[in-house]
Amino acid sequence: MLTRERLMEVLPELAQVENPQWREACAAIWQEAADASGWEDILDAPNAPDLPGDSLVSHTRSVLKGAFALADIVEAGRGIPVDRDKLRVICLLHDVCKAVELEPGEQGPRKSRLGQNFPHGFFSGYYCMKYGLPEDITAAVVAHSQFVKNTPSSIEGVLQFYADLADADAGRWAHGLPLLIQYCKI
Numbered sequence: 001m002l003t004r005e006r007l008m009e010v011l012p013e014l015a016q017v018e019n020p021q022w023r024e025a026c027a028a029i030w031q032e033a034a035d036a037s038g039w040e041d042i043l044d045a046p047n048a049p050d051l052p053g054d055s056l057v058s059h060t061r062s063v064l065k066g067a068f069a070l071a072d073i074v075e076a077g078r079g080i081p082v083d084r085d086k087l088r089v090i091c092l093l094h095d096v097c098k099a100v101e102l103e104p105g106e107q108g109p110r111k112s113r114l115g116q117n118f119p120h121g122f123f124s125g126y127y128c129m130k131y132g133l134p135e136d137i138t139a140a141v142v143a144h145s146q147f148v149k150n151t152p153s154s155i156e157g158v159l160q161f162y163a164d165l166a167d168a169d170a171g172r173w174a175h176g177l178p179l180l181i182q183y184c185k186i
């Protein structure tokens, strides 16, 4: 069972969520997903089954950093205001579904039954709704998935998407794996 203390230690950005209701929801969602997962420690949860050592927590933190850097650029360069707290929550929760979509297997991480029966992103959206997060946050979280045809309708969703793709494809490029950017090319 993932304690709140351990969660805040490995994902300290959860404490930076400014809206107290969203902050509690984010932590509770990570705890619920971690407890429903097959991983003994949340740091063992992988980001991708074909990328050994690529942790879900580390990817989540990188996406948050990347999205905030992009927010600085579009605000300064284009004068587009970005809601940082909304962006933070979208980044923190977009891939929490991977905790239950993947499970430990004999040959390493593999898709779980839930991961086979539901498209990537579904459970992140489900948790957002279950914990009463706003519709636009939930929509952006769901739209980040390459298996969902909706495109993000908020600037926060757009920035999360590109920060996510950049971090995921940097890891895949480094390991000579096919890039996820191919999903944007159809």
Ligand SMILES: [Fe+2]
Pocket: 059, 063, 094, 095, 164, 168
């Ligand atoms: Fe991601």
